Amino acid sequence: MILYWFRKNLRIEDNPSLNKAVQSAQEQGKRLVLFFSSHLLFKNAGPFRRVFLENAIKELSTELNAVGLDLISTPDSPDLWIKAHAHGASIYTETLPGTWEDTELQRVIEVIGNDQVHRTWNRTLYPIELIPGGVEELPRVFTDFYRGVVLKSKWPIPAPLNTPWKIDRGGLAQDRLKNYLWVTRAISSYKDTRNGLLNDLDSSRLSPFLSLGRLSARQVYSEVKNFESLHGANPSTEAFIYELVWRDYFQFYLLKHGFKVFRSQGILENQKLCKQTNFASQPDGFIKWIEGKTAQRFINAHMNELRKTGWMSNRGRQVVASYLVNDLQLDWRLGANYFEETLIDYDVASNWGNWNYIAGVGADPRKNRYFDPISQANRYDPDGRYQDRWA
Numbered sequence: 563m564i565l566y567w568f569r570k571n572l573r574i575e576d577n578p579s580l581n582k583a584v585q586s587a588q589e590q591g592k593r594l595v596l597f598f599s600s601h602l603l604f605k606n607a608g609p610f611r612r613v614f615l616e617n618a619i620k621e622l623s624t625e626l627n628a629v630g631l632d633l634i635s636t637p638d639s640p641d642l643w644i645k646a647h648a649h650g651a652s653i654y655t656e657t658l659p660g661t662w663e664d665t666e667l668q669r670v671i672e673v674i675g676n677d678q679v680h681r682t683w684n685r686t687l688y689p690i691e692l693i694p695g696g697v698e699e700l701p702r703v704f705t706d707f708y709r710g711v712v713l714k715s716k717w718p719i720p721a722p723l724n725t726p727w728k729i730d731r732g733g734l735a736q737d738r739l740k741n742y743l744w745v746t747r748a749i750s751s752y753k754d755t756r757n758g759l760l761n762d763l764d765s766s767r768l769s770p771f772l773s774l775g776r777l778s779a780r781q782v783y784s785e786v787k788n789f790e791s792l793h794g795a796n797p798s799t800e801a802f803i804y805e806l807v808w809r810d811y812f813q814f815y816l817l818k819h820g821f822k823v824f825r826s827q828g829i830l831e832n833q834k835l836c837k838q839t840n841f842a843s844q845p846d847g848f849i850k851w852i853e854g855k856t857a858q859r860f861i862n863a864h865m866n867e868l869r870k871t872g873w874m875s876n877r878g879r880q881v882v883a884s885y886l887v888n889d890l891q892l893d894w895r896l897g898a899n900y901f902e903e904t905l906i907d908y909d910v911a912s913n914w915g916n917w918n919y920i921a922g923v924g925a926d927p928r929k930n931r932y933f934d935p936i937s938q939a940n941r942y943d944p945d946g947r948y949q950d951r952w953a
């Protein structure tokens with residue numbers, strides 16, 4: 563038996579390890595079995611993320627059915643399921659960054675043997691080989707990665723892979739991509755609108771689909787390039803692609819630093835350098851932050867939007883994270899954990915990497931990154947409409 567194990571890339575298109583599994587099954591005349599375990603993916607998921615995940619799995623299952631395949635879904639951990647149902651199989655899957663993700667993979671390897679688990683990295687626009695010397699040599703700071711590695715390398719971004727099947731594209735992810743690029747052409751003004759708080763076309767809102775792998779970064783990139791070839795590149799399309807490179811950076815960052823990203827001192831080796839060693843002991847401050855009952859209306863509006871919808875803009879995330887760290891002086895990991903539970907686009911690398919950054923224990927060259935909630939409100943919500951909407 564050839565087993566394909568869906569981990570995060572919940573899609574059929576541009577999925578190199580799935581293609582390899584199909585090819586291997588054909589060459590060896592073996593049965594192809596596709597399976598998915600909700601064990602880790604649903605861990606810590608609050609209600610909004612849970613509903614979003616369930617829908618993504620339903621869509622994937624429907625797509626597979628349409629090409630004559632079934633998706634076996636189990637709540638068991640993958641190692642247990644494999645031990646019971648697929649012992650002796652060859653497994654194809656993807657490599658993911660993250661400590662739980664590593665442990666999950668290691669347990670499968672213990673059950674089935676290292677040689678039987680074929681892994682492919684497919685989480686980023688650029689391959690890991692982009693970084694001279696490998697991921698261990700990832701520059702400490704994003705701009706050094708961008709200028710010193712990405713721009714210097716001239717490495718072409720590979721085109722998305724075709725599927726072995728003829729499929730009809732559909733689902734929420736494809737709808738959103740089509741709408742943002744082709745129907746509304748909102749991407750053309752991304753640079754000017756990306757900090758907007760009121761309109762759902764202010765930014766792409768593709769992150770939930772990228773996080774879950776319903777779309778690959780390369781699929782999104784290639785669609786943006788198609789858009790540029792028809793309507794021309796502009797500072798907005800370029801700014802959008804730049805954000806996808808930020809996403810790459812955080813994936814590589816977690817792959818490199820592993821468990822350190824989750825420590826209070828983050829990736830800093832000297833704990834004394836971490837400004838956050840004496841956390842305030844005010845649990846009610848944290849509850850007020852979550853419930854949108856702080857002294858700042860701008861913070862409250864963002865926290866209310868998040869709690870009631872599972873969504874918050876990038877601007878909002880930066881401001882509320884800074885507030886938790888600098889104003890409330892709470893352990894930044896409380897905030898990161900709450901985001902993990904609540905955000906529908908939760909991604910282990912982007913979430914914990916960005917929190918490291920804001921808390922000054924990660925990839926930020928500036929140690930005191932402070933977002934003053936009052937000046938942020940004056941700048942990004944001058945007429946208070948956002949604060950009224952989420953009061």
Ligand SMILES: Cc1cc2nc3c(=O)[nH]c(=O)nc-3n(C[C@H](O)[C@H](O)[C@H](O)COP(=O)(O)OP(=O)(O)OC[C@H]3O[C@@H](n4cnc5c(N)ncnc54)[C@H](O)[C@@H]3O)c2cc1C
Nearest residue numbers: 765766767768769805806809876879907908909912913916
């Ligand atoms: C404290 C904090 C926590 C965050 N947690 C997450 C998370 O769990 N999951 C997540 O996907 N993003 C996270 N982000 C990054 C960013 O806020 C979201 O990716 C973005 O708001 C998603 O909206 P969008 O799809 O409209 O982005 P757009 O502005 O349209 O950008 C396009 C894509 O680029 C990527 N991107 C943009 N900004 C960032 C960034 N700062 N870091 C990494 N990738 C980026 C995303 O994949 C996004 O979909 C976090 C940021 C902060 C400050």
